[in-house]
Amino acid sequence: MRGFINYFSGMFNGILSLLKGMGVTGKYFFTSPKTIVTQQYPENRKTLEMFDSYKGEVTMPHNENNEHKCTACGICQINCPNGSIEIVSREVVNEEGKKRKELDKHLYNIGQCSFCGLCIKTCPSNALAWGQEFEHSMFTRDKFIKTLNHEGSKLMQKKGVE
Amino acid sequence: MKFDIYDFTSFTQWIDQSLRSVMAPFWVMITEMAIIGVAILAFYALVGLFLVYAERKVCAFMQNRVGPNRVGPYGIFQTIADLIKLLMKELVYIKNADKLLFNIAPFIVITASFLAIAAIPFAKGLHAIDFNIGIFYVIAVSSLGVIGILLAGWSSNSKYSLIGAMRSGAQIVSYELSVGLSLITMVILAGSMQLSTIVEAQANGWFIFTGHIPAIIAFVIFLIASTAETNRGPFDLAEAESELTAGFHTEYSGIRFAFFFLAEYMNMFIVASIAATIFWGGWMPFHVPGWEGFNTVMDYIPPFLWYIGKTAFMIFILMWFKWTFPRLRIDQLLTLEWKYLLPINLFNVVLMAFVVLMGWHW
Numbered sequence: 001m002r003g004f005i006n007y008f009s010g011m012f013n014g015i016l017s018l019l020k021g022m023g024v025t026g027k028y029f030f031t032s033p034k035t036i037v038t039q040q041y042p043e044n045r046k047t048l049e050m051f052d053s054y055k056g057e058v059t060m061p062h063n064e065n066n067e068h069k070c071t072a073c074g075i076c077q078i079n080c081p082n083g084s085i086e087i088v089s090r091e092v093v094n095e096e097g098k099k100r101k102e103l104d105k106h107l108y109n110i111g112q113c114s115f116c117g118l119c120i121k122t123c124p125s126n127a128l129a130w131g132q133e134f135e136h137s138m139f140t141r142d143k144f145i146k147t148l149n150h151e152g153s154k155l156m157q158k159k160g161v162e
Numbered sequence: 163m164k165f166d167i168y169d170f171t172s173f174t175q176w177i178d179q180s181l182r183s184v185m186a187p188f189w190v191m192i193t194e195m196a197i198i199g200v201a202i203l204a205f206y207a208l209v210g211l212f213l214v215y216a217e218r219k220v221c222a223f224m225q226n227r228v229g230p231n232r233v234g235p236y237g238i239f240q241t242i243a244d245l246i247k248l249l250m251k252e253l254v255y256i257k258n259a260d261k262l263l264f265n266i267a268p269f270i271v272i273t274a275s276f277l278a279i280a281a282i283p284f285a286k287g288l289h290a291i292d293f294n295i296g297i298f299y300v301i302a303v304s305s306l307g308v309i310g311i312l313l314a315g316w317s318s319n320s321k322y323s324l325i326g327a328m329r330s331g332a333q334i335v336s337y338e339l340s341v342g343l344s345l346i347t348m349v350i351l352a353g354s355m356q357l358s359t360i361v362e363a364q365a366n367g368w369f370i371f372t373g374h375i376p377a378i379i380a381f382v383i384f385l386i387a388s389t390a391e392t393n394r395g396p397f398d399l400a401e402a403e404s405e406l407t408a409g410f411h412t413e414y415s416g417i418r419f420a421f422f423f424l425a426e427y428m429n430m431f432i433v434a435s436i437a438a439t440i441f442w443g444g445w446m447p448f449h450v451p452g453w454e455g456f457n458t459v460m461d462y463i464p465p466f467l468w469y470i471g472k473t474a475f476m477i478f479i480l481m482w483f484k485w486t487f488p489r490l491r492i493d494q495l496l497t498l499e500w501k502y503l504l505p506i507n508l509f510n511v512v513l514m515a516f517v518v519l520m521g522w523h524w
Contacts, residue, residue: 011502018486018487021486021487022482022483022486024486025224025482025485025486026224026482028223028224028225028226029220029223029224029482032223032224032226035226036223036226036227036228037226037227038226038227038228040228
């Protein structure tokens with residue numbers, strides 16, 4: 001008797017769950033223009049906005065005074081598994097006569113980058129961040145090497161230090 | 163000559179008579195066969211191309227995608243572009259394949275579905291051949307396709323093809339029973355196997371409404387079994403990409419592969435037309451006995467449009483199945499047929515016979 005009941009209840013439960021599934025896909029079908037998630041990429045490139053967590057490229061944020069946070073410590077260069085970061089530093093002497101290392105050029109080769117994010121994770125002064133730009137194709141290889149710090153930028157002075 | 167969109171009988175008779183006035187009866191028959199053959203071939207190709215496009219669009223909308231939209235407006239020329247690509251592709255010859263069987267297998271598959279179209283009533287008088295055993299003919303002819311599938315698997319000399327073909331064969335042979343029995347249920351209700359008589363018998367209400375519960379059960383079983391018989395999802399076991407690549411047509415390339423592909427879609431069309439004809443009245447407009455005004459309004463819609471509408475709806479349901487349900491395992495598939503559908507179906511035949519005997523149908 002129990003087997004008999006199980007036979008029929010299993011059948012009807014199966015049919016019910018199948019109908020539930022058809023309801024989901026049917027809803028998507030009949031409301032389709034609204035629910036479409038595909039991006040029409042080349043057409044919508046003017047309005048396309050990538051989401052914040054998208055790993056497009058490594059960038060160095062600058063503030064409005066053209067100041068960055070990079071202290072030229074070189075940890076990102078050491079951590080980079082592909083050797084795509086090279087830090088060029090210069091020595092400056094401040095007014096007290098102390099010698100200090102300062103960032104000259106943060107060279108980032110996007111052609112070698114595997115977008116692992118180790119440089120951003122390990123930066124002690126949070127100088128690097130992900131950018132959302134993703135159209136990186138170039139005709140020559142040397143254009144892949146980007147200088148992340150802007151022209152004439154300085155180190156952001158922390159308040160209360162020095 | 164009177165061209166009537168509601169009744170094609172006078173049109174076809176006009177063609178016949180004007181041919182008879184210019185040539186001998188034997189040549190009239192040959193010419194008529196050629197005309198019908200070309201017409202059905204053109205219809206076959208057009209419907210096949212359209213169904214591939216429709217399937218891709220329906221699937222895309224159900225998965226929140228856009229579907230083909232690059233070739234032509236809304237991508238309507240995508241399948242034509244695909245066809246041109248397939249025509250230009252190289253036909254790869256398999257070294258140790260059985261050449262003859264390997265070459266004729268796609269033609270057997272496509273001929274089986276081509277033969278079945280001849281018996282389908284498209285509209286009043288638009289009916290290539292009206293057998294008095296029409297349903298029997300359709301069942302017999304559509305099951306010929308399995309020979310082509312088995313030949314394709316056997317002659318390819320490939321393990322993937324062989325296992326895929328055996329799976330398809332087991333599946334089609336099993337589900338053939340359910341398709342046949344559910345159609346027999348409706349034959350009991352109609353009292354005839356002739357498709358034109360069956361359609362005429364539904365003038366006062368389609369069989370799905372007049373046949374009460376046994377007709378509805380038969381319809382659901384027919385839908386499930388015919389989905390399996392056409393090797394479509396969720397029963398597309400032959401096309402298990404991870405273990406069998408593409409099943410019986412793994413070794414085929416170019417236009418020979420396209421033949422299998424086209425035959426699959428045309429089998430879907432045939433199954434949908436049979437379901438529309440037997441259960442939903444074919445080209446018969448929607449009539450409610452007693453509502454004379456309503457019935458005359460319905461009669462103004464041409465029968466061909468009724469037929470196309472019903473068939474398109476059935477095809478949509480089959481596509482809906484494919485893009486919703488998860489696939490079954492081979493043992494689950496055979497369990498469904500032999501432990502569930504077949505007993506229910508046998509019971510249903512008895513139930514329908516009882517309903518007809520008591521005169522409960524309208």
